[in-house]
Amino acid sequence: MSNNPTVHFEAASTLAVVVSSNEPLLFLTDDQKVIAASASFCRAFDIDPGTVCGRRLSELGNGEWAMPKLASLLKATASGSANIEAYEIDLQRPNHKTRQLVVNARTLDDGDFDHVRLLLAVADVTDARAETRLKDDLVRDKAILLQEVQHRVANSLQIIASVLMQSARKVQSEEARGHLRNAHHRVMSIAALQRQLSTSHGGNVELRHYITQLCQSLGASMIADPGRLSIEVTVDNSTVEADVSVSLGLIVTELVINALKHAFPDERTGTIVIDYRSSGKDWTLSIADNGIGMAVGGQAPKTGLGTGIVEALVKNLQAEIRLSDADPGTVVTISHHEPPGLQTNRYTTAEELNGLQSTVPSEPATLPTPIK
Structure with missing residues (x-):
């Protein structure tokens, strides 16, 4: 040790910091002899503090710290060619369960420039x-x-x-x-x-696959002649939370069923097209058919349960519904536009769907061909 009193003071301070540390620490020479050990290290690994100083790391306890890989890494760290960063080891001691440890080591400027010092930190993550x-x-x-x-x-x-x-x-x-x-x-x-x-998975639903599979299921159960009627899906790469996908799926279901039942009477041929596009938090869903178009005036049937379901779902999604004549056919457009600076919460939860009837408006707007 150098006779420089300042350097000696710095070394003594380092020893004091190591010994009093609440973390398991070892202060080592470059040849892995223990200069000091924290009380927490000795306590954590059942080592008598009086037997630590001056012994090699491999001699601590009952020799359980004699790990060739750890010794090699410490030697490389002392030479400056490597650092031990979050190296995991298993500590096996007689009559004890194996402990999983994470060790970190680095060289430490202790004020004695003639000798390399190592500071080894040990964390028990078992x-x-x-x-x-x-x-x-x-x-x-x-x-x-x-x-x-x-x-x-x-x-x-x-x-x-x-x-x-x-x-x-x-x-x-x-x-x-x-x-x-x-x-x-x-x-x-x-x-x-x-x-x-x-x-x-992950709480999100990829809409293209989801709506495509949904419409295939609807077509299989309701379209007797696929050569006469068909359903097409054009959806971008949007993903939404599962609760939102439930609402969108129910809307698509009701409007597709409605079009299949009413838009193509007398064995008419036709196509129903579902389109979904989003930009940021804004999105648009449209269900279009090339059927007979909207019934108006006295010819329009009374609104049904399906109309109320769609209107309630649209309201819960904080969206707007718009009907237009496609000539031929009808387009139902549901759109959501996020107000500037407004953070929207999740739309519709599964629990809210259970109470859907209570949210149905008393005077719903008329859909093109009311859903029964």
């Missing part, structure tokens, strides 16, 4: 890693349980749809048969929504 594994296991178990619930929901919806269709075949009243068929279509559309949402 409990933290165990907690992380437990959380991962819980998440995995939850995912498995959720998947099982989704399968049960899908099976239940299929059973309900089957019962509705069987009932529709048995009843004599044409009006009752129509109501049962409408209910069947809605249950099938909800089943399609549930099936798509069950495959989404």
Whole structure:
């Protein structure tokens, strides 16, 4: 050690800092002899503080610190050719569980320029890693349980749809048969929504695949002759939260069902086109058909439940609905424009959908061909 009193004072200060540290620290020479150890290091690893100073790192405890890889890294650090950054090691001691440690080491200017000093910091992450594994296991178990619930929901919806269709075949009243068929279509559309949402990850839904699959399901259940009627989907790369996708999916379902039922009477041929575009938080959804167009005046049927559902969903999405004549056919456009400087919350939650009827406006605007 140099006789320079200033350098000696700095070295003594370093020793004091190391010994009193609340973190497990070792102050080492370049040949890995212990100059000082913090009390927390000795306490954490059951080492007698009186036996530490002057011993090599590999001799501490019962020799459990004799790790060739750690020794090699410390030698490289002392030479200036490497640094130990968050190096993970397993500490194995007799009659103790293996501990997972993260070590960091660097050279330290202790004021003695003739000798290299190393400061080794040790963190025991065993409990933290165990907690992380437990959380991962819980998440995995939850995912498995959720998947099982989704399968049960899908099976239940299929059973309900089957019962509705069987009932529709048995009843004599044409009006009752129509109501049962409408209910069947809605249950099938909800089943399609549930099936798509069950495959989404991270809480977000990619709309192109989602709406495409939904419309394929609707077409399969309602279009008897694909050569006469078809559904086309043009959607950009937008992704939305699952709750928002539910509302958009229900809107698409109701308007597509409406067009299939009313826009193409007398075996007319035609196409329904669903388009979705977004820019930032602004978005536009349109459902267009080239059917017979809007009925007006006394020829317009009364508004139905579907109209109220669509209007309520549009309201909850903080959007506007606009009807226009496509000549031929009809276009329903739903658009949301974010006011400048306004941060919008999530739109519609699944719980809010359960209370949807209470939000239906008492005097809804008339859709082109009211949804029954």
